[in-house]
Ligand SMILES: [Zn+2]
């Protein structure tokens with residue numbers, strides 16, 4: 252390990268949208284609780300968002316009130332990964348009742364594809380020096396050695412923020428993705444994939460290196476053909492808030508093409524808040540809106556959808572919230 256920088260704290264999400272307008276920072280109301288428990292298998296609890304900051308403890312308690320009884324928090328750059336490990340170690344926040352974290356919280360860490368490009372370049376967006384990509388992934392490997400680290404991720408490819416035509420960026424992302432695949436196999440951990448505008452390249456890398464046993468397409472964004480291609484390879488898809496967006500018929504077709512024993516649910520909080528609260532802060536307690544859409548798309552009761560998704564989660568991570 253080459254970098255001895257201290258564990259950093261949480262970070263604050265941008266209060267403006269990409270187009271520069273101010274976001275509505277009010278927290279959406281608590282939805283009706285789900286009839287059976289589910290787990291949010293991908294959230295970023297290291298982000299501060301909303302008019303009032305919610306602690307991890309508060310977010311978990313609100314989630315439990317919605318019957319979202321498990322949350323997997325993802326730290327996907329070095330600062331976030333260190334913070335996430337410190338959270339598990341009890342050194343950044345301790346709940347009044349230690350059983351709250353023990354029973355309802357698990358985590359995963361990685362170097363995000365876009366961050367991999369910065370490590371390869373040697374500087375972050377503000378010009379601060381960064382360790383090499385190899386050293387960063389070596390530290391991620393060390394941070395993963397904890398009983399409550401249940402996944403490596405998110406890794407993968409992103410041609411939205413860094414362009415595929417940029418050879419330097421493309422090579423950095425592919426190298427990083429391949430290193431995470433190797434690490435998932437070495438540690439026997441499930442792997443969460445971030446795929447933005449990179450469906451075919453993601454499949455090509457998985458086919459070349461061999462897909463890890465438990466691979467999850469987090470915030471699945473492809474069409475039905477791509478969903479089938481993932482499931483044929485043994486992968487799982489995780490559905491986030493965009494499934495509720497009006498314009499996303501092709502995403503709903505993709506979900507319909509996949510049996511529920513291959514489907515999980517997530518928030519990607521604080522991002523991607525489901526309808527009708529799109530644009531406002533997101534937190535695991537808002538999963539019921541997304542779960543209702545999953546049930547509707549599959550034409551099953553909310554109860555049956557929750558049971559199926561929770562069983563899939565337990566199968567993939569060997570854990571689902573108590
Ligand atoms: Zn992602």
Ligand SMILES: [Zn+2]
Pocket residue numbers: 293295325405519
């Ligand atoms: Zn994410």
